[in-house]
Amino acid sequence: MVQACSYSAFSHIERCHRVKILVIGSTGRTGKHVLTQGAERGHEITAYARRPELLTDRGRLAGVHQGDARDLDAVRSAIQGQDAVISAVGGSEIAGTLITAMRDTGVRRMVMTSSRSVVATRPRLAVTLAWLFLRAAYVDLARAEGMLQVSGLDWTIARATMLNDKPPAGRVHTDFEANATGGATQLSRADYAMALLDTVEDPALIGKALGICGPK
C-alpha cells in the first residue's frame, strides 16, 4: 500500500513512497523531469520557480510558488508543510537560504544537486580543465556541500557527472567515492531526476554524498 510519511518521523529502514516534495530549480532542465517523474510516482510535488510561467503540465502539481531561492521569506513560506526539498540548482547562497528556511519550519529532508568535479581527481586532464574554467562555481558548490553537511538536517548530496538532454536509460551508476567506480561520464538529466527521486525516497542515503554517473 502506498503511504504518506514524514522524514522527521519515519524509520531509517522504511522507504518513503508518497511525500510532499518542494522542487527548487523546477523550470530547469533537470528540475522539469523531477516534477514530471515525481508526480508520476504519486508524490505531491510543489514547484518553486522565479518564472513559474515556464512550467508545463501544472495540473499534475500540488502547488506552485513564485520566488527567488535566495529570498528567505518566500522560501520559508513554500517549504512550510513539505516533507522534503529537492534542489535542482546548486550554490551556497541558495543552500544557506534553504537550510535556514528548513530549520525554521522543521522540514528535515533535503536532496541537493552538486557536481562530481567538486571532489574528483580523475580523469586527471578532464578534472584539471574543468577546474580551470569553472573554479568559482566548484568552490561555491563545495561551500554549499559543507554547509549542508553541518546543517543537522537529513541531507543527501547528489553529485552528478556531465549532464546531457538525451533520452533516459532508466538506470544510473551510483557510488560513494570521490572518483567514479564505474558507469559513463555522461548522464541524462532525465536519469539524474530519477536518481534524485530515488534518493529522496531512501532514508538509507541520509547523511551521504552520492556520485551519480550514466550507465555503461
Ligand SMILES: NC(=O)c1ccc[n+]([C@@H]2O[C@H](COP(=O)([O-])OP(=O)(O)OC[C@H]3O[C@@H](n4cnc5c(N)ncnc54)[C@H](OP(=O)(O)O)[C@@H]3O)[C@@H](O)[C@H]2O)c1
Ligand atoms: N551541467 C552539468 O553538466 C552539471 C554537472 C553536474 C552537476 N550539475 C548540477 O545539476 C543541477 C541541475 O543542472 P541543470 O543543467 O539541469 O540546471 P539548469 O537547466 O541550468 O536549471 C537551473 C534552474 O535553477 C533555477 N534557478 C537558478 N537560480 C535561481 C534562483 N536564485 N532562484 C530560483 N531559481 C533559480 C533556474 O531558473 P531560471 O529559469 O529562473 O534561471 C532553473 O530553473 C545544477 O545544480 C548543476 O550545478 C550540472
